[in-house]
Amino acid sequence: MRQLIAKRLIQTIPLLFFVSIVCFALIKAAPGDPVLSFVTPNMHAEDIERVRANLGLDKPAYVQYGLWLKELLKGNLGYSLVNHQPVAALILERLPATAGLMGCAILLAVILAIPLGLIAGAFHNKWVDKLITFLSYIGISVPLFWLAILLIYLFAIKLHWLPSMGMRTVGVNSAADVIKHGILPVSVLAFSFLSSYVRYVRSSTIGQLREDYVQIQYAYGSSRWIVLFRHVLKHVLLPIITLLGMSLAELVTGAIVTETVFSWPGIGSLGMTAVRGMDYPIIMGITLFSALLLIIGNLLADVLYGFADPRIKSSR
Incomplete structure (x- = not known):
């Protein structure tokens, strides 16, 4: 396991280098000029x-x-062209x-996806399965922005139950x-994550219910719910581990539209503001940070796989 972690960490360096080159090339190829945000009508060409x-x-x-790469090797991500503050x-x-936003959304999606996926897989091709699958599709x-606008219109404008924007009310500083x-x-x-997670859990549940150990449990007199939540659940968690590892990068970039x-x-x-202002140091910093989180997430998924599945641990 230590060799695997060390090998993956070494592979991180050339991968991040490649990501930085691609990102920098795309920024330079994009239309626009960041200098234009500093130009005033009275400025001359020399200015x-x-x-x-x-x-x-x-x-x-x-x-x-x-x-930029030279400064990065020193631990400096540069300064924002617009805010004139360190990118880090x-x-x-x-x-x-x-x-906090993405963590709560992923946690809520996982909590709901596991029982919904198990139920959909257990009642394969029944009306419950079709209903859950339909909602997943x-x-x-x-689109997330359309769903967000719809919820704002319903719960903020019409019903006045919830605030429509921002993180805090002016003058109020409380967790509530x-x-x-x-x-x-x-x-x-959470609705976006839930839809994809349910499909993975459902597919894995259908496959597990065809295994021999399930039939043995039924032969011993176990009920359907005991088989699902005591035996099948252990194997269904494996694809969820992979999804959570891949979702780690979305803790940074997954809420661009929603935010x-x-x-x-x-x-x-912050990333949307940087894109509009062609603030490439911030774009580069966010991209590299997201890529690093994705690599770490995949590594953690591999490590957790070894603990969750003894067959993988023994082969390694």
Whole structure:
């Protein structure tokens, strides 16, 4: 297991290097000029070029990337072209809001997906299975921004039950207020995760119910629910581990659309602001951070697989 972890960590370095090159190339190929956000009607051409030189944008793209990589090796992600603040500080400042939002959404989705998927798989091709599958397809197909706007219109504008945007009410500093603001965005994200998780659990449940150990349990007189939640559940958790590992990167970037709609002060809204302003140091920082979390998530999934499935642990 230690050799596996060490090998995966070593592989992280060239992978992050490749991700940084692709991201930097895409940023440079995108239309727009970040200098335009500093231009005023009274500025002369010489002043514009001076601003470009101060930002380091007058050099060739490969030179800019080399300078950025040099600072990265020193542990410096650079400074925002718009906010003039360290990129690492901006990401860490917004990280708790996004991590809390996405963490609650993923946790809620997993808690609901396991029993729903087990029930759908146990009643394969019955009306319960068709209903759950139909709702899952709706969750996968419906755009998140449309669902978010619909919930805002219903619960915030019409019923006045929940706030429509923001993370806190002005002048109110309490956990209950944060929870109240987070109900709508968490519900939107949880519905999206729930739809995909249910399909994986359902598919795994259908396959497990065909195994010999299930028939043996029925022969011993076990009921359907005991077989499902005591025996099948252990094997169904394996694909959930993989999904959770892949979802770790979405703790940073998965709420971009939702945070923008609900004005949630997280990394997603920071990334959207950076894209609109061509603030490439922030874009690069968020992209690398997300890639690192994805690699760590896959590594944790492999490690948890070894503990959850003794066959994998013994083969390793």
